[in-house]
Amino acid sequence: MKLPIYLDYSATTPVDPRVAQKMIRSSPSSSATRRAARMRSAGSRRAVEEARAHVAALINAHPKEIVWTSGATEGNNLAIKGAAQFYKTKGKHLITQRTEHKRCSTRSAS
DSSP: OOOOOOOOHHHHOOOOHHHHHHHHHHSOOTTOOHHHHHHHHHHHHHHHHHHHHHHHHHTTOOGGGOOOOSSHHHHHHHHHHHHHHHTGGGOSOOOOOTTSOHHHHHHHHO
8 A cells, every 4th residue: 555645744843842841831821810821921922032033043034024923824825915015016916826835826816
């Protein structure tokens, strides 16, 4: 029996143990008081901003240029909308091809 080859590593990437530790420390506890939850939320926000600054430094970018998305569809939509906004003076059309991510061609058609 031939098994299919699955090439979407992004969907199945294991979480680095160092990242998991930071996430666990930032996760809200279900038994937390409101004040404790707010404090933990502020800590989570700081952790996200530290990560943003770290990634920006790695690629020689400004932290405001780093945008986190929940996945491919959101990232693709953001890129399409950004390109459309940037080139709006050139016309109101987008060209895609069959090899695009499915959500790109669906999104650009709407």
